[in-house]
Amino acid sequence: MGANIMAIYDLDGIYAERFMEYINRSKSIPFQVRAFSKKESFLEYAREEEIEILLVSERAVTEEIRRLPITHIIVLSEETYGTEEKNNEKTIYKYQSSDQIVREVMCYYAEQKNTTGHYGCAKEEGKIIGIYSPVRRSLKTTFALTLGQILSEKVNTLYMNLEEYSGFSSLFEKDYVGDLSDLIYFMNERSANLILKLQGIVQPMNQLDYVPPCIYPSDLKTISGEEWVSLLDDIRRKSSYRAIILDMGENIQGLYTLLGKCNIIYSPVREDKISMAKMYQYEKLMQMTGQEEILEKTKKLHFTYFRGVESGMDNLVYSDLGDYIRELLAEEEDEDG
Structure with a gap:
């Protein structure tokens, strides 16, 4: 059809x-x-x-x-x-x-309850890319948004922020009509048209699409791990997005479940003693709780200073961080090839 x-x-x-x-x-x-x-x-x-x-x-x-x-x-x-x-x-x-x-x-x-059209479902499931670090102020979100914009130059990419305080409304100077909470609610009420609802909510950042994050931090705590998985499965199977980026905070339900769903996890870290101690504790906890698989697909990123990241969201791809990510992706392609 x-x-x-x-x-x-x-x-x-x-x-x-x-x-x-x-x-x-x-x-x-x-x-x-x-x-x-x-x-x-x-x-x-x-x-x-x-x-x-x-x-x-x-x-x-x-x-x-x-x-x-x-x-x-x-x-x-x-x-x-x-x-x-x-x-x-x-x-x-x-x-x-x-x-x-x-x-x-x-x-x-x-x-519309009677919407039954063909939506051009994906022929292959999208790749889930996790961005998570137990270390604060590690350029995690800046890295995630830059990665998303670079990936979107080649494939349809969706960015989702799962932090309590994303700051997006102030960052992009927008008042969002719909956000991630509405998407979850719609999925639970009428999941057949979820992808259409998604297209009614997403916002553009150059070629990257992103879902406006939850306004109220408490909303994130009411969404179960099973609901996150169901949402991701629907998006992967029914939309045209070939890459889904999850920028995750610490206070979401089912964090380990979400990390387990990721094909790869990028974990920005800092070199100072306290940050290294936090990363050590996180890795130790993963081993103690039988989550070695999460560690196996985690790639730690040791950042230094990147010029150009202060020049605005639209220019991140032209910064030193953008060059760093392109080199990172090229290395991964060589490893896979």
Whole structure:
């Protein structure tokens, strides 16, 4: 079965074409998009092809279009900001960023009980990369975000932060509508459409996608290890992400279970005496509790000073740390090859 079709019909042909190009460039949105600015050509196409979602401008929508056998019709409004019902129709504000429109469309689509389309499930399961260290202030998150951006240059990559205090809202100057807590809740309530909900929540960082972290630290403590595993399994098997990066803190349930799910674990460490003592205690605990397998797939990273990491998240790939990670990945490819 082919990809689901999303059609956009707008009298402004430039708007429709640009939106189509944006969606079709995306590697993770499970729709093929067709753009129309002429009523006759749109109607001809709609009568011959099965359209799952239609985005149609307020000025273009007619009763004839409403009667077409299209599963979901969403009106692009020039006046109403945000998603709401207007005249019993779903409306989305037209003049906002394409990625925000896509998020609103995916959230709405995922929440429809009768959504049963084909989502282009992955042919192979994604690789889970763990980032964890018992040592604080070790550039763990900076390393994880840089690694994610570099990997995303080659494969679809998803970053998830499982720390109590990520600081992302302040770091990226964004107020997130949905976050990791919403994704877990949705999985427990209606997991069949989980990947669509995921696409409605993720945010871009260059080519890397990331799930906004939990706002409330207490939310992380209510998510069981089994729920984390179920979420990861769904994403690996049903999405187009080939790499999933888990940036883990210490206070999540099922930490060892998550570490055990990882294909590889990067553990940044520092050279000072206290940091080395913490790492020694962690490794000793792993041995005492029979978690030698976790240690076997853990790669300790001894960092020094990296120039350029202070120049902003978008420039991390051009820093010394970015060069370090590229060399690290090249060495691993040689070892695997």
